[in-house]
Amino acid sequence: MRRIDELEAQFARHPTLPREAVLKADLLRTGICFDERALIHADDGEGASVREHQPKSYFIFSFDMVRQQQLDETQKWHAPEEIALTGGRWNLQRTIVSTRLNPSSPYRVAPRDGALWLHDGEEPLAEVGLHDLPPYYRAKLPDGRPVAEITPTIEWGYLLYLTVFRVCQYFGAHEECQFCDINNNYRQQIQEGRPYTGVKSVADILAALEAVDASGSESLAYTITGGSVTSTLQGKNEVEFYSQYVEAIESRFPGRWISKVVTQAWPVADVKRLKAAGAQIYHPNYEIWDAGLFPKICPGKDRYVGRDEWIRRIVDAAEVFGPAYVIPNFVAGIEMAQPHGYTEVEEAIRSTAEGLEFFMSKGITPRFTTWCPEPMTPLGDANPEGAPLEYHLRLLETYRDTLHAYRLAPPPGYGEPGPGKAVFSVSPFMDVLAPISADAAAV
Numbered sequence: 189m190r191r192i193d194e195l196e197a198q199f200a201r202h203p204t205l206p207r208e209a210v211l212k213a214d215l216l217r218t219g220i221c222f223d224e225r226a227l228i229h230a231d232d233g234e235g236a237s238v239r240e241h242q243p244k245s246y247f248i249f250s251f252d253m254v255r256q257q258q259l260d261e262t263q264k265w266h267a268p269e270e271i272a273l274t275g276g277r278w279n280l281q282r283t284i285v286s287t288r289l290n291p292s293s294p295y296r297v298a299p300r301d302g303a304l305w306l307h308d309g310e311e312p313l314a315e316v317g318l319h320d321l322p323p324y325y326r327a328k329l330p331d332g333r334p335v336a337e338i339t340p341t342i343e344w345g346y347l348l349y350l351t352v353f354r355v356c357q358y359f360g361a362h363e364e365c366q367f368c369d370i371n372n373n374y375r376q377q378i379q380e381g382r383p384y385t386g387v388k389s390v391a392d393i394l395a396a397l398e399a400v401d402a403s404g405s406e407s408l409a410y411t412i413t414g415g416s417v418t419s420t421l422q423g424k425n426e427v428e429f430y431s432q433y434v435e436a437i438e439s440r441f442p443g444r445w446i447s448k449v450v451t452q453a454w455p456v457a458d459v460k461r462l463k464a465a466g467a468q469i470y471h472p473n474y475e476i477w478d479a480g481l482f483p484k485i486c487p488g489k490d491r492y493v494g495r496d497e498w499i500r501r502i503v504d505a506a507e508v509f510g511p512a513y514v515i516p517n518f519v520a521g522i523e524m525a526q527p528h529g530y531t532e533v534e535e536a537i538r539s540t541a542e543g544l545e546f547f548m549s550k551g552i553t554p555r556f557t558t559w560c561p562e563p564m565t566p567l568g569d570a571n572p573e574g575a576p577l578e579y580h581l582r583l584l585e586t587y588r589d590t591l592h593a594y595r596l597a598p599p600p601g602y603g604e605p606g607p608g609k610a611v612f613s614v615s616p617f618m619d620v621l622a623p624i625s626a627d628a629a630a631v
């Protein structure tokens with residue numbers, strides 16, 4: 189079946205979802221490929237040159253559906269971080285989508301009539317815009333490393349994504365989360381020769397942020413994150429390690445950006461310490477709600493912390509940060525990953541909805557990323573097709589309706605919600621939300 193036919197059938201089946209969100213969900217679960225002519229253009233006689241767009245930074249995971257070795261050189265080095273879709277067959281409002289490379293995808297970006305277009309096979313779907321290279325992407329640290337590798341920007345310029353520890357101390361099949369390729373991706377990027385700093389020092393981060401700030405960057409938020417630290421790293425425990433970055437940034441650039449931190453769920457004393465360091469938003473990601481699947485999919489987290497304790501800590505963190513500022517992520521679709529997951533969409537949705545009800549009834553607003561079945565993970569390897577589109581669309585409806593039922597605002601730190609406005613690129617959840625009125629928010 190052509191993707192166009194499947195999409196149009198889904199538009200009819202889910203009339204309350206913006207078409208932008210339906211297409212975005214399918215692109216994120218399926219991936220995109222780029223014609224070489226979309227990324228390289230001939231210059232005025234001096235041979236081929238590269239378009240000055242913002243390239244994919246591999247900001248934490250690979251978020252690709254193939255290994256680096258399976259990519260041609262053009263896509264490997266010049267694929268864009270994100271694309272912006274507009275107009276076309278369905279007259280789309282601007283829709284920002286993270287690039288997940290998949291040479292076998294039916295979705296192909298290629299030139300057409302002097303512009304770039306997304307195609308289903310040969311059929312044009314929507315015009316494609318690429319983000320300009322931010323000026324600071326050309327800057328280097330004194331030791332020659334690119335500033336862009338230390339402080340890449342995603343979400344169409346909104347968010348500085350600061351992965352300060354590029355590996356995870358949960359190691360190997362019995363500890364790593366089964367959907368996560370952080371360790372394998374680190375190895376493959378080093379092997380390919382991409383500049384990729386394993387542990388970014390506080391000095392690296394501050395020096396890079398000086399360049400970002402001096403360039404007049406439009407970024408409004410930053411995220412500090414990285415792999416879990418189960419013992420110590422550079423003599424610091426996990427709380428000490430991650431808090432030091434926030435403390436240093438907030439002391440050098442007080443209030444310049446919204447400060448967000450993604451780590452494990454910590455005991456309340458540690459959460460207080462993070463807040464005191466200057467963090468405004470805390471993301472203790474629970475990954476999957478289902479109590480039976482959590483130990484199978486997150487074996488390290490289950491062994492070191494335990495699922496019930498993890499959830500208790502999220503709830504306790506709301507006392508420290510305020511419920512709206514605790515935003516735990518889950519990975520949408522892994523509930524349906526075989527061999528352990530649900531086989532029926534409605535059963536998977538029922539389980540995930542239970543988690544949403546639990547948190548949202550307490551004023552805590554989870555958010556989700558769309559699962560990318562990366563090949564160097566057990567779940568991606570066993571489920572290269574990911575979860576069905578129907579699952580992702582039912583989740584968008586369920587998420588939106590549960591948020592509205594509890595009269596919660598869209599989570600802070602993600603920019604504006606709604607079609608044509610949302611910039612969160614690894615999930616369409618912000619594309620389906622509308623701002624709620626001040627009256628409703630006050631209830």
Ligand code: SF4
Nearest residue numbers: 356364365368415416
């Ligand atoms: S805790 Fe899990 S999801 Fe997070 S980096 Fe480690 S393996 Fe990946």
